[in-house]
Amino acid sequence: MLLYGRNPVLEALRDGRVSEVLLARGVEEAFVREVKETGVRVRFAARIELDQLAGTTQHQGILAEVEDLAWASVEDILDRAQHRGEDLLIVLLDGITDPRNFGAIIRSAEVLGAHGVAVEERRSAPLSPVVAKTAAGATSYLPVAQTKNLPRLIDRLKEGGVWVYGAAGEAAQDVGRLDLRGPVALVIGAEGEGLRRLVREKCDALVRIPTRGQVQSLNASVAAGILLYEAMRARGEG
Template sequence: MLLYGRNPVLEALRAGLVEELTVARGIEDAFLQELKTFEVRIRFAPRQELDQQAGTADHQGVLAEVEDLKWASLDDIMDLAESRGEELLIVLLDGITDPRNFGAIIRSAEVLGAHGVVVEERRSSPLNATVAKAAAGATSFLPVAQTKNMPRLIEQLKADNIWVYGAAGEAARPMKQLDYDRPLALVIGAEGEGMRRLVREKCDELVSIPVKGQIQSLNAAVAAGILIQHAVASRK
């Protein structure tokens, strides 16, 4: 998989996932010296060649060839929570098909302290370079898993005493009224449509984020970040 953008490439380098870099000729020396601190091959090329390879001019002068991103498992997510000695916090995505939103949610989940992200196979963006770039390297550290059936997964989580809260703008209970000091999964629905009916019905609670402006809805990635941060901060 071709990865581009400085932050994603640097994070992949730190994780030891890169064997060769393609760097635009004339790139500033300070960034080049930072790249040279890693033991990887560096090939220089005209910026136009990087534009063609990346399919965009938004590569910031560096490309990296890395292994394709691999899906984790639910057990990987559980293991991460256990290794940290923390109550489980999973983010479930129901119909997030925009790769930039998907990547941004992965980034927020990793930075703010969640233990993994789960998507449904047929209703999600693939794990591709756009996701990796938006995640700014978080895909190297946070397990991202797939499930064949989200409602069935929610039933499984609940059977394992994991509470499930679904984000819904019209929910009667604002986020400050709920208890987050327990094993928990947060469900984020698709832009505009929200969660599917069956997913909503499986949730233990529906939760809203209070808003004060004239626009009554938030971008899915922003909503996810707010709820993750609130959940983590609310725990003892």
């Protein structure tokens, strides 16, 4: 798989997943030295060649041939919380098919202390170079898992004592009034469609983020970031 963008490529280099790096001519020498110090094969090319290979001009002058990103399992996420001796904080995505939203949510989840992100197999963007680029390297650190059936996973989490909160703009309950300490799952739905009916029904509560502007809804990745920050703050980490 071709990965592009400086942070994602540098994280993949640290992870040992890169076989070759392609750099645009004119990339600053300090960055070139940093890449060469990893011992990975480096090749230089015209920027237009990188544009064609990446299918975008937003590659920042660096492409890398890397192993495909691998899905984790839900068990990996649960084990991560257990090994850290922390109450679980997991993000569940219901129908997030835009790769930039997906990547931005992974980035926020890693930065704000979640133990992982889980998606339903048939209702998610794939783990792609666009996701990795938008996640800015977070895919190297945070488990991202697939599940065959999201409502069934919610049932499993609830049986394990996890409180499940779904984001919904029309909900009566304000996220600022929630107690987000303890094991928590935050469920984010697709923009426009929101959460599916069955997913909504499985949640312990639906919560909203108060807004004051004329536009009543937030981007899915922004909503996820706000909810995650509230969870981090409630746990005394913010």
